[in-house]
Amino acid sequence: MFFFNRNTIQHPRENIPYEEQVRKLKEKIQNAEAIVLGAGSGLSTAAGLTYSGERFHKYFFDFAKKYPIQDIYSGGFFPFESPEGFWAWWSRHIYFNRYVDAPSDVYGNLKKIVEGKDYFVLTTNVDHQFQRAGFEKERLFYTQGDYGLFQSSRPTLAKTYDNQEIVEKMLEAQGFVRDNAGIFQLPEDKKLKMSIPTDLIPICPDDGLPMAMNLRVDENFVEDAGWKMAAKRYQDFLHSHKGKHVLYWELGVGMNTPVIIKFPFWRYTDENPNAYYACLNLGEAGCSREISDRSICLNADIGQVLRDLLKMDSV
Numbered sequence: 001m002f003f004f005n006r007n008t009i010q011h012p013r014e015n016i017p018y019e020e021q022v023r024k025l026k027e028k029i030q031n032a033e034a035i036v037l038g039a040g041s042g043l044s045t046a047a048g049l050t051y052s053g054e055r056f057h058k059y060f061f062d063f064a065k066k067y068p069i070q071d072i073y074s075g076g077f078f079p080f081e082s083p084e085g086f087w088a089w090w091s092r093h094i095y096f097n098r099y100v101d102a103p104s105d106v107y108g109n110l111k112k113i114v115e116g117k118d119y120f121v122l123t124t125n126v127d128h129q130f131q132r133a134g135f136e137k138e139r140l141f142y143t144q145g146d147y148g149l150f151q152s153s154r155p156t157l158a159k160t161y162d163n164q165e166i167v168e169k170m171l172e173a174q175g176f177v178r179d180n181a182g183i184f185q186l187p188e189d190k191k192l193k194m195s196i197p198t199d200l201i202p203i204c205p206d207d208g209l210p211m212a213m214n215l216r217v218d219e220n221f222v223e224d225a226g227w228k229m230a231a232k233r234y235q236d237f238l239h240s241h242k243g244k245h246v247l248y249w250e251l252g253v254g255m256n257t258p259v260i261i262k263f264p265f266w267r268y269t270d271e272n273p274n275a276y277y278a279c280l281n282l283g284e285a286g287c288s289r290e291i292s293d294r295s296i297c298l299n300a301d302i303g304q305v306l307r308d309l310l311k312m313d314s315v
Contacts (some may be wrong), residue, residue, distance in 0.1 A: 001116035009286035011297055020300055022308050028276050032247035035114055039123035042281055046302035048103030059096050062194055063089060084195035091170035097127045098147035107133035109306040120237040124260055126215060138259020141230040143260060150212035151222040152204040160214045160224045172198045249278045251302055266291055281306055
């Protein structure tokens with residue numbers, strides 16, 4: 001039985017040259033009968049979907065000036081004084097993290113690497129970038145929700161609602177303009193409204209209550225029919241490959257919610273002598289002591305590792 005704490009974390013191969021570690025990872029990818037990808041926020045950060053710095057100040061400069069908000073993540077919890085202001089923030093938050101492609105090639109390169117393999121993705125990310133990059137929907141489980149979905153604020157029905165149309169109307173009302181590709185951009189004068197018209201505030205069509213984001217932040221999170229089907233597909237995938245040569249490959253998963261991906265991956269690897277564990281995480285690569293002899297933990301930039309995997313000759 002595992003008892004998880006930071007003292008159990010090992011850093012196998014940390015003294016082995018980087019190229020040798022990448023080659024070992026490529027070997028495990030090629031020889032695996034199945035790959036289970038576990039993706040955390042570090043993957044989207046590596047793809048350029050950062051929540052602070054330049055992107056934050058580009059799209060939220062006016063909010064940053066008016067309120068004590070320092071990044072996109074913390075802004076999602078700010079107690080705005082009105083629903084009009086709340087949805088002005090959240091429409092930007094949603095659109096520029098869900099309805100635009102990631103700036104870099106990270107997701108596309110990951111797809112190339114697992115192309116043709118029997119894989120499944122478990123992710124705590126809510127930005128939909130796997131599907132935007134062309135990953136098959138039936139091989140994805142967004143366990144923590146989706147920026148692209150609304151739900152009732154006090155749901156009695158396990159139902160969610162697509163939000164792209166209303167979100168885009170909110171952006172237009174604030175002054176954002178579409179470019180030639182149809183993507184919303186800042187207006188040339190950068191003059192934006194920090195509220196939306198009251199009639200754009202989303203109301204649940206089934207119960208008449210205000211809408212909320214379909215994100216796992218409290219006990220009101222809705223696990224709708226699509227969520228439940230994805231959860232079943234994930235469990236079926238794990239069961240169908242039990243005892244086989246499985247690579248549990250973790251990318252950008254930190255210690256905020258380790259019980260969703262990290263700890264289960266460690267346990268699955270420990271229970272299956274044919275399994276192998278890989279962790280890519282700049283600054284936080286490690287594994288449990290029990291599986292250190294069947295693990296590779298690369299303390300490196302995810303984007304660079306993926307590019308190097310694609311460039312590397314077959315082993």
